[in-house]
Amino acid sequence: MNNKITCIHKLLLDRFGPQYWWPGETRLEIIIGAVLTQNTNWTNASHAITNLKNENLLSVSSLLNLPVDYLAQKIRSSGYYNQKAVRLRNLILLLTESCDPETDADGNVTYDELCLDRFFAEETAVLRNRLLALKGIGPETADSILLYAGNKPVFVVDAYTHRIISRHSLIPEESDYHEIQDLFTSSLPEDAALFNEYHALLVRLGKEFCKKSEPLCMDCPLNDV
DNA sequence: CCCCAGGCGTCCA
C-alpha cells in the first residue's frame, strides 16, 4: 500500500478537476484513437478520426472493407500511417472474430455494438492477452482500450506517468511498465472510473509541469507531497 | 534548424 498514490490523486483532482476523457464517443472511436495516438499528439490523431468520420468510415463493417492503402491515406495526419493502417486492420479483424454480419444483421443493436459487446464480454486478463498478441498493440494501447473503451479497471501507464512518478522518486527511473502499473493498482481500489480520471489527470499534469525538455518538474503541485 | 508528442517491433551484442 502506498498512500502517496492516493494523496496525489486527491491533490490533482482538487487542482485540475475531473478531465472527462473520451466522453460521448463510441467505443470503436476510442479503440481506433488508442492506436492513432501512439507516439503522436492527440491533435494529429484527432484529425485522422475526423477524416474517417467525414466519409462515414468509422464503423466496423466500413473499416473491414477498406483497402489498407486507402485507410493509410485517411489517417496520414497521425504519423506512422502505413504501420497504423495495418494495426487497425488487424484490430478490426479481432473485434469481428466472434460476430458475423450476415447472421447478426438484424436486431435492435448495430453490428458495431454487437461486436464490441461480445468482445468486451470476455474476462479482462484474457482480453488483454488477445490484444497484446496483435503486432503493434503494446501494453499502453491494450490497457487504454480496456479502460477507456471497455470500462475495465485497468490502470494505464504512459510516458507522463513514468516521468512524473520517477522524478518524484516514487519508483526508480528504470522501472518497467508492469512495475509502474503495480504501484498504482496495489495502492488504489479497483475502480475503472477512478483509473480513468487518474490517468487523465497525470497527463494533464505532465503537459504543464513535467516536460521532457526540462530536467525536473518545475513548480509542480506534487512537490509538496 | 531543433525538439516533441498519450508506442511498438526488430535487430544485435
Add this chain to the structure above:
DNA sequence: TGGACGCATGGG
C-alpha cells in the same frame, strides 16, 4: 535484457 533504430506527421 537493453540500447539503437525505423516508422512520420504537425506544432512550437
